[in-house]
Amino acid sequence: MSSAQQVVKRAKYKTTVKDPGTPGVLKLTREKFVFKPNDPTSKNKLEADFRLIKNHKHTKEGSNKPPWLNLAHSQGSYIFEFESFSDLHISRELVGSALSKHVEPSKVVSDEQLSASEMTLRIKLLQEDSKLQKLHKELVASGKLTESEFWATKKKLLDQDESRKLKQRIGFKNSLIFDTKPTSDGRINQVKFQLTPEIKYQIFTLKPAVHQAFRSFVPSKMSEVDFWNKYFRAEYLHSTKNAIAAAAEAAEDEDLAVFLKDDEILENEARKKIRLVDPTLDMEADQGDDYTHLPDHGIFRDGSKETSEAQNTLYRRTLLQDLNRQSEVVLEGKTLDTDMEHPKTVAEVLARRNQRFDGVIEEERRIRISKMTPIDDLQAQDDHAFAPLCIKDPRDYFDFQQANAVKPLDNSPAAKLKTRSNLGYEEAYGSLRESISNIKTMGLRDPLLSPDVAFKVLTGLTKNISSTKSNLGKSSQESVLDILPSATKEKLLDNWVCSQELLKHFWSSYPVTTQSLANKARRLKDAISQIYAKLEEIKVSSQSDLRHQVSLVVHPMQQALDAALLHYEADLGKRNAKGSKPNGYV
């Protein structure tokens, strides 16, 4: 049978199909197979591990081929010719089970294949947190959970650490592209500009007009090369600081004029920004105080103070403008995620981004204005502040409810009332109204309360208040857990953490849809029943005067475990009861 640990058969070993074969004895075990030729001098001795075998093939009974078993390994295959097909079948079964056995564990290993960094991270986390380490030892080392299962619920911890080493993002380059200085070799009348995709991108973001021109001109009106030629011609004209020449060139070539004129889009934006300024601030009125717009106070590009005719100022740019624009873009600090090889796509992406912006700004302005000019009559009263909804701190919560642990909760207020309610509603309402008319006619009870009742109430209240004060101090000594000796307390807490972890895993493995989940649930059920037994042991072994308290603490833990065990049994029963297993269930 296939369960046999070892099969020994007479067979011929062939290196190839054509090979006549060496007769001998083939011995198969679950780990390896050994072939011993009958002729001891033959070199065709063979001993191989099943681990090296990739797969196995065999010839079919009834085909005209002899009973061959073909075991393929990485370099070739071993072929054995058996004496009969029954021999072949027996060997094949063993080979099959041996191979599947070797395949399975390798799969599990690959499941848990971790990068070294992940591994060190886990080790670090364990070292930092002794409680986690304890839990890990308890659950993983004892085989109750696998390593990956354990960490699956601790993803948050792993991620947290991951986020700590977030990479720094690359911002916008801070170099002034306005200063892409032409290089000239000095011999011929020619200047060269350097242009990289990155510089193109910088140009697009810094000069929206160029960006727009690029989108409208290329490739419909001119090629990309022509476009950049024009652009740099304009740049060159700027760099010569000859405003008159620039104006002349612009008059000749309207495409060139686009680059030479001040950026209209930028101006629009500047106007928009001015509108963002506090509406109560009058910029125009303040302009009288400002002297920089007067001639000779503007600092022109590269510090030159050239003054020329007013009509040519259009073609002049100041260093201040350039610097402002540059710093603005740098502060916006946006980089494109797309690759910068194709200026066309870069231009598209930029255009889309800018569109999104405009609507938002208008909205903001409106909100700002409405905030700046409040009309008192129309304002809603917001003098009543709302307290935030709060969940109080857990310690407080525990203090307030822990008295319930000591006394049984009364579970059935309704049931209690059932026994008493024997009056019909007519009588009930009748007696109520009678009481009211009683007071109406008789007045209040006189005296309202007798002196000895008053005294009783006073002493009762005093006692109550002083006792709750001592019971509910901030000292943690008062919780049930703290009455217990520290060893018991530690043990209880450990078991508590452990059972919580197990329960978390247990419930997360439902619904059971795969065999591995079923295995996990079974494994966890066993672990849970172990913990259950441990808790029982603690309960029994505690000192008699503390036994009550211990059982009070243990009770809810056992309840939770009970629920899990019950669910396991019920689920198992349900799954077994189903004759035909529906899809997805194991």
Added chain:
Amino acid sequence: MSPAPSKNYTDDVSLLVVTLDTNPFFWSDFPSHFSDFLSQVLAFLNSILLLGQLNQVVVIATGCNSCSYVYDSSSNKNHASTNGTMPALYSNLLHNLDEFIAKDKQLTTAHEPGNVPSSLLSGSLSKALCYIQRAFRSGPMHPQPRILCLQGSPDGPEQYVAIMNAIFSAQRSSVPVDSCYIASSNSSNSAFLQQASYITGGIYYKPPQLDGLFQYLSAVFATDLHSRAFLRLPKSLGVDFRASCFCHKKTIDTGYVCSVCLSIFCEHHDKCSTCSSVFGQAQSVAASTDNRKRKAE
């Protein structure tokens, strides 16, 4: 209510909204008489008004079919039927209460004899909060509001959601809910009122000696919010934080919680009844029925 901006409200002026349990089935079974209880409460209300000229008292009756305002000390209609034998407060309140009970009785539908209807605490809490919200909006200076629940009948778990909503809205408006739970047996407590007082920072107290109710009321619940900071008032131990399930309105210890909307259920459901989220197992069940259908074809 007439807003009076000229009044100089200081921090110790109270607006006390009292909810009065008038569940006839509770009172008819209760060992001490409703008239005894009422006379102690009336004396207490009077003493609140006497504590400060600007103090305001509103009483809401909590029946088992309806609830209604039965007294408002700031109302103008109060001086109608004073016959000299009794302060206006008493006669007005008693008159309205009598009317209310008569109305409540008409609303009664037949119920099984074993099943006692609980009082509509959620309704009267909401009414109290509405009144308080109006006070908040009456002007920049308003009295300090608080709610006092005089409750005797057991909790109606079916009101759980409504009551919790009222509690949280009281907490959000910083209105403390004091509760005085009147019950003959020592062990029973009202989980709703315990939670209400715990969450809103009010006082929960269950007087052990009912014939001294007036003294408890005046000693524990009469102090205004400002003075409470200087007093040591009884603290409740053993707040019952258990919730009611949304499906059968049962009070439960452990249950299922919808992972999407946090609704509580006592048993497993395929779908959340509150937010209609489909829970995990339901999908595979659906798949299995699909599968069976396919097999049948």
